[in-house]
Amino acid sequence: MSGFVPNREKSIWSPSYSLKWLGFIWDLRKCVLQIPESKILDLQECIGIALSNPCKVKIRTFAKICGKVISLTPAIGNVTQIMTRATFAVINERDDWDQCMDINFNSDLIFELMFWKNNVQLLRPVSLLPKANEVSIFSDASDVGAGGFIQNSTHVMYKSWTNLEKVRSSTWREVKAIELCLVSFAHLVCNSSVVVYTDNQNAVSVIEKGSKILKLQNLTLSIFHTCIVNCISINVKWIPREENEKADYLSRIVDIDDWGTSDDFFEFVDNLWGPHSIDRFANMVNRKLLRFNFLYWNPGSESIDSFTCNWHDENNWLVPPVTLAAKVINHLIKCRAVGTLIVPKWSSSPFWPLLFEEGLQYKPYVEDVFECFEANRIFVAGHNVNSIFAEGDFKGTVLAVRLNALDM
Template identity: 55%
Template sequence: MELPLIKIENFINLIDVILSKAFKVKIRLLAKLCGKIISFSPAIGNVTQIMTRCTFSVINLRQDWDQYVDLRQHSDSIQEIMFWKQNIHCLKPVPLLRNNSEFNVFTDASDIGAGGYLQGTDYIAHRQWSVTEATKSSTWREIKAIELTLDSFAKVLEHSSVTFFTDNQNAVSIIKKGSKLPHLQGLALSIFNTCVSCNISLYAQWIPREENEKADALSRIIDIDDWGISFEFFDFLNSIWGPFTVDRISQDNLEKNHRAILSYPDPVIGSNMGRYWNKDIPGISRDHPDHKFPSRKSCDNPVLRKLS
């Protein structure tokens, strides 16, 4: 099912009217816009719910339908509206009958970390929680596990349909519809944006805990070699022996340099040296295959048990 061109044109015209007077928009007009978006659900799927959360939050602040709101004070809502203007033409129609997924991914989260694997392959994802992450809600950790696993396997899954299996029903609902809680909505948007950029059709499905034992075991792995130094101590070392240009570390959340090598194998490169990225230099890919870095200084994080 595709949206008729005339509907798209009328929809964009309504957006232009709203954005042209963003400083003074009638709540009734915002509600009309959201109503049109929700009516697109049979054609383009759950994106209509995820990408209207912030605008509905603005609408729900109303005292009456004819009052005005300054959208410049609600940047998240403006970003949603701009998303629809820029992407309504290219959003893929959803099939009336869902086809079988090309890939199945299982994820889980414990109080220790996140784990996931791609069924039928040797590809796994794992990360221990930081002190702050470990205090988050179980729903946040479950959705974060999906985000991390999707990010790890994105290059393998691009241009395909994939089902993510999780034993948390809240995670399934939030991935499909978004959340009114900003920290959970942020994760849902991150997952959605990865799917858009990699052309991935993602379906979230709940399974009983006893059917998710492998992912659960992965989430409980404790890596005794997962340690690091403070940024202050790194700066001290860098002032003596630096500047370092490569960071050989165990996890991406511990990196102290823009270029890093991860100890977990990258599913695309197939290299034990993991991934390489530079966040600031255009044209340097996160999954760049050249991990030898000739003529560069390396800051090594050695295996803890080998220091004794």
């Protein structure tokens, strides 16, 4: 022990689960670093000084605020970098440290200052150790769409890119794919530690640090907001492409049944037989109602595979792939439900005998049918422009069938 002299006044000789050290409160029961109240008040006071006279704020004041925020990184994670982008941009454009500026017209800067002033004490500290309920999500993006899945589960996310999204940068598409995964899976991974795996290194950097490119920064803020609302701790990691083959495959799916009905047609039928409560065969782009089902998880989708749901007690809007029309009718009868089915008038199709008796008499559960002769005003193309229902190629008659199997 030669040369080692303990400072008795600063030493704690009894075991403790909590102590203040290196500017943080080490809470070993929760395995987190807590921010001392004095640090929070100091930061809020500094921001208050800047906002009290927004017409004349010194660059030195912004630097002081950023320094105080960045010092909190060990406790609350990389949000300190994401939510100081606009402030650092102002600092980097300075001519002099004592230069003053008017921040009234810099909405991004004011947003960041208000965020830290109002939320610094509300941010959840990051865990010092991996959580036992850690969830792994794999994500990828191609020129066709975005795909992702939760490891060791059957939960899959897929979205086709719109024409506008297709021309975005590869980094934007990769970050967007991660955002879509988190929003789609949020109800499944809430209150968890999530590791997102991607094969794009730029995406990792953007989510960890934010970006000076507005579109990328907005995606980063959306991801951060999703994590805060759902109590998700996120860690993004890069993996080689060959270890991300499943997500890559999902991102390249082509939805051959990506088509829907026009808003005007839906409104007309909804006024006739509505209000409908849920769209059973839709995605986040072509849905007609807030509640919808899709084959894969999408942001906002209530569930996947509508045939696993009970349709009873709902007024179902049913615009399925034609190949599933017979299955739709049988499932509605099984659930003793009501709904409106939109199908082409194809008398040779398997669903036809389920709707009509010989002589075109209605089945007992068919309440009403009306024929629509202007298909080009009914069907709307999705991302599969080769679909028979795309771009006005379909010239046949369309049936709107009102089904009621409540008494079956």
